[in-house]
Amino acid sequence: MQSQFKHKLAFIAQKKMTRKFILVFLLTFQAIYIFAEPPPKATWYRYYDSKGIANISTSVTPNHIRHGYEALDRNMQVIQRNRAYDTEADIKKAPLRAAQARQNAADLKLKTAYTNSDVAATKRNDALVHIKKQIAFQQDQLKQLQNDRISFKRQQIEYLRKAENVPTSLKNNLDNNQKNIESKKESINSLQIHYRNTQAQYDRIITRLKALE
Structure with a gap:
């Protein structure tokens, strides 16, 4: 009698486990079907x-x-x-889109020309070194012209001390020397402005490239 009761309990437990297994299987299959089903298409x-x-x-x-x-x-x-x-909204956004398009084109141009900020920094340094050399060369020439003027002035003073007429050639040398000095000063000033502008331009380029990196 006790053996039959135990057998019956085991049968009931097995039946419950079978039901649970079937339920879990059905839920799993349903989930797989839902996720595998392709999204509906517009008809x-x-x-x-x-x-x-x-x-x-x-x-x-x-x-x-x-x-x-x-x-x-x-x-x-x-x-x-x-x-x-919205037509009105689209019209209002047109200038913004145009500005963005110009910015995108400028960014693409920068990337094509410099690739990245490190390359731009190298090119900036090379350009500034080149301008510095030009300034130094012009300054050396200016110094030579100023020394020449001192020599011409001494000659002029000597003629005046002797109460002699200053030769035309010396006068011409003084005039040409003065013009050359003024020209050199203008060249140096122009190169210095070019140096500052080049530095500022490259700084803007490098800043923009860093923002894009």
Whole structure:
């Protein structure tokens, strides 16, 4: 009697486990089916006109875009909603889009020319070194012209001390020397401005490239 009771209990326990296993299997299969099922495709496109009348077609028309539309599956269930096209808002954003397009073009040009900020920094340093050499060369020439002027002035003073007429050639030398000195000073000033502008330009380029990196 006791043996039959134990056997019956074991049978009931096994039956419960079988039911649990079947339930877990069905839930797992259902989850796999749900995740494996591809997303529904749009079959119909519906928009409502100014009178609230629904218009349905199999493709998107300008009216759909103007009023905003819904994408429907084959069961007429909404799977996506698209807002109406706002002409005024689009016109207002046009300058911003144009500015962004110009910025994108400028960024592309920078990347093409310099690749990255390190390359730009190297080119900046090379350019500044070259300008410095030009300035130094012009300054050496200016110094020579100033020394020549001292010599010409001494000659002029000597003629005046002797109460003699200053030769025309010496006068011409003094005039030409003065013009050359002024020209050299202008060249040096121009190169110094060029140096500062080049440095500022490359600094802007490097800053922008770093922002894009």
